[in-house]
Amino acid sequence: MKKSLFILVGLLGFSFVLKAQITQDTIKLTPFEVRDSILKKVPYLECKILKEQLDGEDIRDVGDYLRTIPNVSGVRKGGVSVDPVIRGFKFSQLNVILDGGVRVENGCPNRMDPVSSHVEAEDIENIEVVKGPFMLKYGPALGGVINLVSKKPHPYEKFEIHADALYGFETNWNGQREHISVYGGNKKIYFLLTGGYRDYGNYQSGNSDGHDTTFNSSFRKYNYGAKLGYSPKKNHSIMLSYNEIHGRDVLYPALPMDEKSDDTRMIALDYNVVDLSSIIKSLDVKIYYSDVDHVMDNSHRAGWDSKQMVSVVDASNIGGRAEMGMQIKKHKIFVGLDYENIYKDGARTMTMLMMGTTTVKKANLWKEAKTQNIGLFAEYKTLFSSWELDAALRLDYNTANSEDTLKLIKNEVEYFNDLPSNYLNFSFSLGITKEIASGLYVSLALGRGTCSPNMLERFIKLMSVGYDNFDYLGNPQLKPEKNNEADLTLKYVNDKIGSFYLNGFYSYVQDYIGAVMLPSSVIMPQTAGVLGVKQFINVKSVGFTGVEFGYTTAEKYKWGGSIVAAYTYGYIPTVTKYIVTGGSVTGDTVLKNDALSEIPPLETTVSFFYKFLKGKLVPKISARIVADQRHVSEASYEPYTPGFALLNFSVKYNIVKYVSVAAGVNNMFDRAYYEHLNRKIIGTTGKLYEPGRVFYINVNVKI
Amino acid sequence: MKSKFLLLSAFFALYGLYGCKDKQIEPEPAKEYGKVKFNFTHLVDGLPLDKDTMIYTNAAGNNYEVDQLMYFISDVTLHNSDGSTKLIDGWKDINYVDIDLPAKLSWSVYDDIPVGTYNSISFTFGISEAKNITMMYVNPPEVNMMWPSILGGGYHYMMMNGKWKDTANVIQNFAFHLGIGQLYHSNVINTDSIYAFVQNYFNVELPNSTFTIEKDKTRQIEIIMNIDSWFKTPYVYDHNYWGSGIMQNQPAMQMAKDNGFDVFTTGLIQ
Numbered sequence: 024m025k026k027s028l029f030i031l032v033g034l035l036g037f038s039f040v041l042k043a044q045i046t047q048d049t050i051k052l053t054p055f056e057v058r059d060s061i062l063k064k065v066p067y068l069e070c071k072i073l074k075e076q077l078d079g080e081d082i083r084d085v086g087d088y089l090r091t092i093p094n095v096s097g098v099r100k101g102g103v104s105v106d107p108v109i110r111g112f113k114f115s116q117l118n119v120i121l122d123g124g125v126r127v128e129n130g131c132p133n134r135m136d137p138v139s140s141h142v143e144a145e146d147i148e149n150i151e152v153v154k155g156p157f158m159l160k161y162g163p164a165l166g167g168v169i170n171l172v173s174k175k176p177h178p179y180e181k182f183e184i185h186a187d188a189l190y191g192f193e194t195n196w197n198g199q200r201e202h203i204s205v206y207g208g209n210k211k212i213y214f215l216l217t218g219g220y221r222d223y224g225n226y227q228s229g230n231s232d233g234h235d236t237t238f239n240s241s242f243r244k245y246n247y248g249a250k251l252g253y254s255p256k257k258n259h260s261i262m263l264s265y266n267e268i269h270g271r272d273v274l275y276p277a278l279p280m281d282e283k284s285d286d287t288r289m290i291a292l293d294y295n296v297v298d299l300s301s302i303i304k305s306l307d308v309k310i311y312y313s314d315v316d317h318v319m320d321n322s323h324r325a326g327w328d329s330k331q332m333v334s335v336v337d338a339s340n341i342g343g344r345a346e347m348g349m350q351i352k353k354h355k356i357f358v359g360l361d362y363e364n365i366y367k368d369g370a371r372t373m374t375m376l377m378m379g380t381t382t383v384k385k386a387n388l389w390k391e392a393k394t395q396n397i398g399l400f401a402e403y404k405t406l407f408s409s410w411e412l413d414a415a416l417r418l419d420y421n422t423a424n425s426e427d428t429l430k431l432i433k434n435e436v437e438y439f440n441d442l443p444s445n446y447l448n449f450s451f452s453l454g455i456t457k458e459i460a461s462g463l464y465v466s467l468a469l470g471r472g473t474c475s476p477n478m479l480e481r482f483i484k485l486m487s488v489g490y491d492n493f494d495y496l497g498n499p500q501l502k503p504e505k506n507n508e509a510d511l512t513l514k515y516v517n518d519k520i521g522s523f524y525l526n527g528f529y530s531y532v533q534d535y536i537g538a539v540m541l542p543s544s545v546i547m548p549q550t551a552g553v554l555g556v557k558q559f560i561n562v563k564s565v566g567f568t569g570v571e572f573g574y575t576t577a578e579k580y581k582w583g584g585s586i587v588a589a590y591t592y593g594y595i596p597t598v599t600k601y602i603v604t605g606g607s608v609t610g611d612t613v614l615k616n617d618a619l620s621e622i623p624p625l626e627t628t629v630s631f632f633y634k635f636l637k638g639k640l641v642p643k644i645s646a647r648i649v650a651d652q653r654h655v656s657e658a659s660y661e662p663y664t665p666g667f668a669l670l671n672f673s674v675k676y677n678i679v680k681y682v683s684v685a686a687g688v689n690n691m692f693d694r695a696y697y698e699h700l701n702r703k704i705i706g707t708t709g710k711l712y713e714p715g716r717v718f719y720i721n722v723n724v725k726i
Numbered sequence: 727m728k729s730k731f732l733l734l735s736a737f738f739a740l741y742g743l744y745g746c747k748d749k750q751i752e753p754e755p756a757k758e759y760g761k762v763k764f765n766f767t768h769l770v771d772g773l774p775l776d777k778d779t780m781i782y783t784n785a786a787g788n789n790y791e792v793d794q795l796m797y798f799i800s801d802v803t804l805h806n807s808d809g810s811t812k813l814i815d816g817w818k819d820i821n822y823v824d825i826d827l828p829a830k831l832s833w834s835v836y837d838d839i840p841v842g843t844y845n846s847i848s849f850t851f852g853i854s855e856a857k858n859i860t861m862m863y864v865n866p867p868e869v870n871m872m873w874p875s876i877l878g879g880g881y882h883y884m885m886m887n888g889k890w891k892d893t894a895n896v897i898q899n900f901a902f903h904l905g906i907g908q909l910y911h912s913n914v915i916n917t918d919s920i921y922a923f924v925q926n927y928f929n930v931e932l933p934n935s936t937f938t939i940e941k942d943k944t945r946q947i948e949i950i951m952n953i954d955s956w957f958k959t960p961y962v963y964d965h966n967y968w969g970s971g972i973m974q975n976q977p978a979m980q981m982a983k984d985n986g987f988d989v990f991t992t993g994l995i996q
Contacts, residue, residue, distance in 0.1 A: 547863065548864060548865070
């Protein structure tokens with residue numbers, strides 16, 4: 024605590040030293056989160072969260088925060104790095120990128136480090152979330168796009184320098200976070216320096232059921248980075264970015280190992296031109312390189328003395344994109360290409376200490392695996408009468424190979440081979456929006472997103488990477504998934520009444536990547552506590568359908584509120600269920616129209632706020648009500664999840680021009696609950712609970 | 727010309743009719759299957775094992791008791807009366823048996839077994855060399871059967887732990903363990919002296935194991951381990967002679983292996 028206070032005082036002191044160079048920058052404390060860009064006339068659901076909305080929020084983890092967006096949920100395996108899920112689509116079915124194109128290949132096979140964990144909330148300028156396979160310019164998108172845009176420096180008329188500092192503290196975890204950024208520059212050269220530190224302990228679940236449980240969920244992360252911009256002439260800019268983010272002793276009670284260390288480095292170079300000619304309105308070129316060194320082990324687990332597992336993975340991604348924007352009268356055209364080259368290599372070393380002897384076994388998880396994807400894309404937008412048309416198409420050539428030596432053949436069935444795979448994928452979307460009355464819009468979007476299997480699905484060897492207790496084996500011959508989706512959306516915007524939207528969607532996914540159990544006579548698991556081995560396979564088809572509703576009051580009033588609700592239903596027409604008796608598979612049966620696993624239940628969030636002191640003081644109360652999830656996968660023995668209701672309260676106070684405070688309490692009634700997508704505690708059937716009641720305070724100084 | 731056309735048409739029509747008839751393939755009779763379940767029973771001198779109790783006397787005159795018994799059988803093969811065989815490996819080909827774990831005293835086989843009459847059952851006691859891979863098991867209880875790499879690796883075929891009264895009437899522990907044996911230079915029992923390994927798994931033919939498989943029915947077959955047989959035929963095994971542990975004693979394991987041929991019998995088939 025003393026250390027925290029010292030850091031806070033230090034940050035404040037540093038901030039005030041810079042006070043002499045104050046400019047007109049002010050803290051904009053937006054009192055209410057408009058979760059959906061209702062005002063945008065795109066034919067699909069696009070949600071943009073601005074920096075002002077992030078400020079003051081209690082965000083220990085970006086993935087955790089994304090779960091506040093309707094129909095966005097997350098897979099929790101520990102205290103941090105919640106892996107986002109949109110409408111039941113997850114992992115590489117989502118195109119999660121940084122700064123409109125930087126990709127980071129997760130080092131951990133268990134996705135301890137999804138892309139969203141490689142950026143901290145304090146460094147984010149805005150978050151863009153697109154649901155469905157409609158936005159194709161950022162890469163192949165099957166279920167949606169999440170674009171995490173970081174803060175960037177910009178030119179100033181004359182030299183200026185500024186600083187932001189943040190200190191946040193949370194009870195329950197005894198967690199603290201500190202962050203500072205210094206930025207400034209002149210007309211030609213501008214810069215941004217950032218650094219942050221997070222140190223969180225283990226959290227306790229709520230005790231509404233009579234007892235609380237402490238989960239081994241502590242983590243420590245720190246990050247730093249720099250951005251340097253240069254404007255050689257008017258309308259031209261170049262920016263060089265370098266960021267590092269490091270994790271230490273990040274515990275994951277729902278995984279067989281914990282993150283010992285994760286070291287991620289990202290470097291990017293951007294070149295941007297606007298108004299090149301009367302037709303060419305923009306040109307954006309980006310190249311990047313990201314590298315992840317990930318080490319995990321079970322040294323924090325009880326079995327470390329007799330069985331030690333250590334996995335070391337090196338993952339890198341190098342690529343770039345170029346996009347040109349053109350406008351001819353009412354016609355806007357964007358064309359471009361992108362490229363990425365993923366490399367992954369890693370091994371697991373198991374050491375068994377039994378009967379006075381030590382046995383060591385080393386096995387590769389990936390062996391110099393490579394995936395390359397080159398894509399061409401185009402977007403077209405136009406207006407005619409009261410209609411707006413959006414069209415996009417994308418062509419990808421995807422190739423993958425690995426230096427694996429594993430060949431798994433039994434009874435003439437080839438389960439795993441070392442053959443490379445190449446795919447030519449075509450994606451497109453077409454949407455129309457019609458203003459049918461003043462402020463009332465109806466949109467129809469049709470899209471087909473095609474996405475090649477990822478590195479894990481193709482080449483992983485025997486790691487428990489699923490939600491169930493099985494080791495998973497990759498399948499180099501997987502085919503790409505194709506999502507054929509239709510979205511129908513009704514939007515209404517009125518200055519006095521507010522805004523609402525109603526969306527319904529249906530997805531028919533072909534060659535969906537699922538998994539099937541493999542006999543132990545073919546392959547044995549390698550992870551302690553798992554029941555067997557599953558291999559990724561293409562399922563002929565699955566379906567997703569759902570609805571989403573949102574309403575927000577008009578912004579002109581002192582008071583306001585919102586209500587959002589979302590529901591997704593996922594099913595698989597035909598699936599094999601394996602009958603397990605006494606821990607052994609004794610038979611199988613075919614099920615019709617079984618539920619897909621890991622589909623979030625119906626939920627709704629209602630919020631109210633009031634702006635006091637001309638908006639300087641804004642208290643807000645919100646209730647989140649989540650229904651039972653009883654539509655669960657019978658084939659996967661997925662348990663049902665009980666519903667719950669939470670109440671949160673927060674207040675944001677802009678004390679003076681430079682200082683703001685946000686405080687609040689989450690899970691006010693200390694409810695013991697877990698989300699349906701939370702993973703099980705490894706080796707048990709019990710789920711990882713969410714934190715109980717948490718009081719928090721964030722102090723933000725900006726000069 | 728017209729008549730030629732008609733003639734040709736008639737020819738092709740007839741050919742087509744006969745051709746079609748000739749090409750009709752007799753549908754293959756649908757294969758019918760049943761299931762099989764093995765129940766494992768452990769007897770001493772013809773009676774169910776009463777473990778942790780020193781009430782038994784072996785052929786060498788040792789008073790003894792059995793406290794723990796775990797073993798693997800693998801590659802179980804059903805021999806059909808028509809000469810065909812059915813290897814049980816559809817889901818698993820190695821089965822672990824443990825007298826302390828009720829779930830491990832039966833095995834409901836995943837494989838579909840073709841209906842018919844089967845003359846006999848055979849299996850490998852232990853695990854064959856090709857399949858006995860070090861660290862292939864990661865979970866208990868099987869993982870606890872690990873055989874040290876330095877002694878040959880893989881897994882124990884059997885662990886029978888118990889006690890016997892030595893010649894001075896002192897109760898001693900015995901670990902009647904079977905696995906990969908070692909050959910030592912100059913018979914010096916030191917791991918540095920190992921120059922070769924010996925695979926001690928062996929094949930078992932279950933006597934009187936005729937049974938039938940009926941469609942959609944499960945045939946339950948009792949496999950009995952007669953524990954006392956490990957110690958008597960063809961060689962009398964004396965705990966006082968071989969001592970407590972035999973993992974590094976290939977002659978003792980060889981004797982156990984030789985005695986193993988009649989350890990298993992068939993019990994109730996229902």
